Amino acid sequence: MNQGPTIEGYNFAYLDEQTKRMIRRAILKAVAIPGFQVPFGSREMPLPYGWGTGGIQVTAGVIGQNDTLKVIDQGADDTTNAVSIRGFFARTTGVSTTERTEDATIIQTRHRIPERALGKGQILVYQVPIPEPLRWLEPRETETRKMHALEEYGIMHVKLYEDIARFGRIATSYDYPVVVNGRYLMRPSPIPKFDNPKMHNMPALQLFGAGREKRIYAIPPYTDVQSLDFEDYPFEIQTWDENCALCGAEDSYLDEVIMDDHGGRMFMCSDTDYCEDRRSQGHIGPLGTPQAAE
């Protein structure tokens, strides 16, 4: 179901066909070498660098007329940048958009993986600010490329060990490094480590686009993805003492909302579709209202 005509003077999904072909070639290479960062001729998009230009180019490269697109930022469909990117594709492709995770064929995301398990045939497109997992340990691209080639990831383990020595735990809470298919160290983009386990053996195709840094990488469906850890300090995800105030979920990633200036706060699902879906099934949290009343 098309939402309307595309804008005049621009190709379907904004980019010209040659550029899309170049992007698809990079994606194919990325899928063939899971976790490896493929340089690509990233274009200047009409949205600012750092705001999802990589993800947008990847989506533009794979989207077709029959796709249904969902765009989330921080897990939510209604954050301003998600609204803006969804609007961009609605204008330039006319494809139908959705907020329902299960209905989407392509989900472009910033900082979250949806709570609902993704299925076969779906594509999850991540917006990536800094693709290089070793960047903050070694600023030089020329060096980090060598380190990947030689599978020389010792400094990352040292970094995690230093955390344990200083803090008694690994002090990385998001963009937590993973090893893909037993070979490449990969940055999962700034998703909370809570989401890392979802990447492992995911039936959906995971594509990562970094526009400013001009890299594309991928995790093919059903690929082994392991978060780095130590035998005596195993990888752990975040937990909360609270449940979602709206839908009562105990298993979802929570956003903290400040209620007043006396320390009052509440927690709610960061994944708005998940939360809504639960509420429509009758789940109610301590501050929620039954759906019918709304």
Next chain:
Amino acid sequence: MYVAVKGGEKAIENAHRLLAEKRRGDTAVPELTITQIKEQMSLAVDRVMTEGSLYDRDLAALAIKQARGDLMEAIFLLRAFRTTLPRFASSKPIETTKIKAHRRISATYKDLPGGQLLGPTFDYTHRLLDFALMAEGELPQAEVCEPQDEDLPRVTSLLNAQDLIEREQATDDEPVSDLTREPLDLPAGRDVRLQNLARGDEGFILAMGYSSQRGYGNNHPFAGEIRMGDVEVVIEPEELGFPVSIGDITVTECEMVNQFKGTEAEAPKFTRGYGLSFGEAERKAMAMALVDRSMRAEELGEEVMGPAQDQEFVLYHSDNVEASGFVQHLKLPHYVDFQGELEMVRNLRAEQAEKFRKAGE
């Protein structure tokens, strides 16, 4: 009861309308025309064309108007338009010896073939606010000599004839890389470096060049020559097989002459740094020439000591469209990651408090 805030879509639409209103300003004041910007803000137009990598005075002026005078925003607008344009042909190298010069100066020779031509420069103005400009005033008439028809030899060619400066190796038959089509690959060739510098932010390139003069790197430059004027752009379409002129563009070119102490195998001689910009952008062209020379440190066997000599540092941080986007993306929501950090800090603090409590017992 808490109701999650919705309505991002409506807010964005309203923000766009408000922005348009702010751009227009007081409607009692006549609206600025593209022609006015083109004619009276010509140096802003030149900068936007140079860093926007698109020679089109009308579109650059439009971008400046649309961006409310924010030149970086205007550059971004022009770049985003430029990506959608098809490429018909690559031009032949422009011949700046055939320039119709409006300005040409050398700091290395008192006089030289073709002479010194001051042109429209701020250089010797006293920077006193001219309050007469607040009113609409009469325009003083300037005496301008006719542009010469003869070729204008380069200072560096004069040095070349005496074998005092490194020879420039022409590589016209090799394809020129294009950063807007291919990702940066390091170490980068000089064509890529020069393209990067030409597109790079004037402020950044200026600061890098300046740092090389102050001792962060080893630059002993002389402004061999600066020329500004009109040059012909020529293409040679394959199906025609002969060159066709497609018009004139204004450019500013700077060639710096730098010392080189030589090596055991090579006698001391001068080396070159090159800068080129669209329109009249002399500060940019000069700074570019300094940084170009600085980044040649490795190739000339000099020790890399300062950021301006470090190509990875310069090339990755010179682009203001990239930099502005990434710096400003910090205002996008980050509450998911911040929540992760909050949880982490709270846990670490609780653990430390527990440790202190135990130690106190």
